[in-house]
Amino acid sequence: MxxxxxxxxxxxxxxxxAVPFAPYDNLVPRGGFERELADRGMxxxxxxxxxxxxxxxxxxxxxxxxxxxxxxxxxTPVGAVYTRSKTHLGRIADGAxxxxxxxIKDVKDFDAVIYMVEDTVYxxxxxxxxxxxRHWGSHGYLSQAGFGVxxxxxxxxxxxxxxxxxxxxxxxxxxxxxxxxxxxxxxRERRRFPLLLQLPxxxxxxxxxxxxxxxxxxxxxxxxxxxxxxxxxxxxGKIVSIHAHASNNLAYADLLRETGVDVVEAFTPxxxxxxxxxxxxxxWGPDVVIWVNFPETVFYYGYEETRRYTMDLIKSDPPxxxxxxxxxxxxxxxxTDAESxxxxxxxxxAVVEAIETCGAYPVRA
Amino acid sequence: MxxxxxxxxxxxxxxxxxxxxxSLESIMPRGELxxxxxxxxxxLCLSRPVVxxxxxxxxxxxxxxGDISTMTYHTARGDLTLRQRQHLGRLADDxxxxxxxxxxxxxxxxxxxxxxxxxVFHIDASAYSDTAFEIGTDGIVRCxxxxxxxxxxxxxxGYRPGMVNAHQVLTHxxxxxxxEPTRFAALLEALAAQEQRRVEALIASPVTLVRxxxxxxxxxPTQWRERVLPFYQQxxxxxxxxxxxCSLHAHTPILAAYTDGVKASGVQMVEGIVSPPFxxxxxxxxxxxWWDEGIVxxxxxxxxxxxMGANYVKSQVMAIAMVGDPANKLILGAxxxxxxxxxxxxxxxxxxxxxxxxxxxxxYPA
Numbered sequence: 001m002x003x004x005x006x007x008x009x010x011x012x013x014x015x016x017x018a019v020p021f022a023p024y025d026n027l028v029p030r031g032g033f034e035r036e037l038a039d040r041g042m043x044x045x046x047x048x049x050x051x052x053x054x055x056x057x058x059x060x061x062x063x064x065x066x067x068x069x070x071x072x073x074x075x076t077p078v079g080a081v082y083t084r085s086k087t088h089l090g091r092i093a094d095g096a097x098x099x100x101x102x103x104i105k106d107v108k109d110f111d112a113v114i115y116m117v118e119d120t121v122y123x124x125x126x127x128x129x130x131x132x133x134r135h136w137g138s139h140g141y142l143s144q145a146g147f148g149v150x151x152x153x154x155x156x157x158x159x160x161x162x163x164x165x166x167x168x169x170x171x172x173x174x175x176x177x178x179x180x181x182x183x184x185x186x187x188r189e190r191r192r193f194p195l196l197l198q199l200p201x202x203x204x205x206x207x208x209x210x211x212x213x214x215x216x217x218x219x220x221x222x223x224x225x226x227x228x229x230x231x232x233x234x235x236x237g238k239i240v241s242i243h244a245h246a247s248n249n250l251a252y253a254d255l256l257r258e259t260g261v262d263v264v265e266a267f268t269p270x271x272x273x274x275x276x277x278x279x280x281x282x283x284w285g286p287d288v289v290i291w292v293n294f295p296e297t298v299f300y301y302g303y304e305e306t307r308r309y310t311m312d313l314i315k316s317d318p319p320x321x322x323x324x325x326x327x328x329x330x331x332x333x334x335x336t337d338a339e340s341x342x343x344x345x346x347x348x349x350a351v352v353e354a355i356e357t358c359g360a361y362p363v364r365a
Numbered sequence: 366m367x368x369x370x371x372x373x374x375x376x377x378x379x380x381x382x383x384x385x386x387x388s389l390e391s392i393m394p395r396g397e398l399x400x401x402x403x404x405x406x407x408x409l410c411l412s413r414p415v416v417x418x419x420x421x422x423x424x425x426x427x428x429x430x431g432d433i434s435t436m437t438y439h440t441a442r443g444d445l446t447l448r449q450r451q452h453l454g455r456l457a458d459d460x461x462x463x464x465x466x467x468x469x470x471x472x473x474x475x476x477x478x479x480x481x482x483x484x485v486f487h488i489d490a491s492a493y494s495d496t497a498f499e500i501g502t503d504g505i506v507r508c509x510x511x512x513x514x515x516x517x518x519x520x521x522x523g524y525r526p527g528m529v530n531a532h533q534v535l536t537h538x539x540x541x542x543x544x545e546p547t548r549f550a551a552l553l554e555a556l557a558a559q560e561q562r563r564v565e566a567l568i569a570s571p572v573t574l575v576r577x578x579x580x581x582x583x584x585x586p587t588q589w590r591e592r593v594l595p596f597y598q599q600x601x602x603x604x605x606x607x608x609x610x611c612s613l614h615a616h617t618p619i620l621a622a623y624t625d626g627v628k629a630s631g632v633q634m635v636e637g638i639v640s641p642p643f644x645x646x647x648x649x650x651x652x653x654x655w656w657d658e659g660i661v662x663x664x665x666x667x668x669x670x671x672x673m674g675a676n677y678v679k680s681q682v683m684a685i686a687m688v689g690d691p692a693n694k695l696i697l698g699a700x701x702x703x704x705x706x707x708x709x710x711x712x713x714x715x716x717x718x719x720x721x722x723x724x725x726x727x728x729y730p731a
Binding site: 025029030031032033034035038039044053055056057060061062063064065066067068088089090091096123125132134135136137138139140332335 | 367390394395396397398399400403404409417419420421424425426427428429430431432451452487489491492495496498499500501502503504704707713
């Protein structure tokens, strides 16, 4: 089997010849080392965002740069809001850019942001997806950006991770405005959803478990969304994944089962996460695909320990036909100097070596 | 030898075991076919910025209606607008094309001059350094460097190679030069100063390989010698003095008419050479005309040949490689179309066979 066939078998309930090794494509960039790993069976997951594009026809956008700080102002008929970003920051983030101020800084910003959300119009264009599938061929697999979960998505308007305090205060201080924002995002996602069903490709990535808010709130705000939309996607032949990269997944384990998703990816096992593959399998049953984010910190224990750790991971989930080993968070981005280059390259090679040693299907415990 | 060693040898006048095959990264999307070619020895040329440009006194507005975005640049001496069609969907999700240029009438010249005067360049080599590390021996990284003011003025009116309404844009450009000679000269002067600031930033950066402008063929050989060449002579002298290697992207099919100008430009590499039957400059003739300057030739194998069959491609490649001093100062590969030409199963099969035939013709192991 080639990489595509192997991963396709795992995602579709079939029998692969081995456990797939599938990092995100941006975390193992094109080059000599990537080619070396590909020669030993590695393929890549392309998290594709094309296929559906959006516009805000009644919003005008200004951009002003001062040094490496870019201020983007959105003019709506009900007011203006702006973001600030620092650019040219190197590999600290995709695009070398970090947002330092989100759209919502004050209660008066809600109206304009809600207007922007309501003004968003979506268009379907499947050509970029079809072309990407053609180019990747057997070397890659595409996932498509699925629905956004409204409550989770509102964090983005406050500046993402940097805006968590403001996001929390807003929910307490301005509950009516916040509820109106969530409702607007909900309407926006419902406008996008029919297009999602029409996109080519099978794998759809929907929402995440970040650990930014607790299981009770996740159950209240996020779970109903999965319970409504996951069955519709599955009825349309889609395979639904969730990006569960929280290090405290144990607290969300039963909720994840209740979502009904087919794939739990970015799953980070101990010692970084607190939920083992064996315990997750016990709670989720034999059919859910567990897509592991390999914890790079293990690399610092050396080649042999990394190899042994990987073999233990694989052997903990026999027969191995619903398991994927990946890198979803850091990958080779963790290489910053000669020492980390040596450790990370040795670590990646140890992972491949372990899959070659004990990853053949059926995996024996 | 691996690809990086081969390229190092070619660029420094050393010996290679085989003619390097190098394609532009932008037209070789990641995937099975390009990985297969890299496994056999093809390398990539990746372009990354090492300097970035700031316009501290220019605000930009963006208004999007449907798939058309209109950008308005507010300068102290007036506004300029540019319309782009977005979501064109070929190869990159954000593919777009310009529908017009910033300069549409003589009234726009003052604002265009203000923008050029406002351009400030900063060094940021992080993307360049990261990419060089990541690509390793599978490629080389370069940056886009200064371009001649005359060439840039043409693009300010909206010219792009391969555009549909080039005739209209070029007519406006010539008319502007006739009707507004003084202000047009002032624009060229401002652009020259802007590009000189870019050169100074590049010299201070770690980049080695610098791509200058293009020879598209829209500027006649006489005009090119008169209005473009002096700029390149000036900047190549500065860049070479700083240890940089300069290249020109000379993809015009009528390159034979520009060979004397290229010879005098001071560039060390000419890329995008379109060999016959699509271009009129044979590789042997290019070698003969530029031999004394030691110019490296990066020849684009026209993808149209692929439709003649793999054996035909292989024989053509062998013939090119055998001209003059085999394997010396020569690179073959894709600089124009690449996998953009793959649109269905048939073209995929034809292009796959064609690219592998290039490697076959140069003796790369299967």
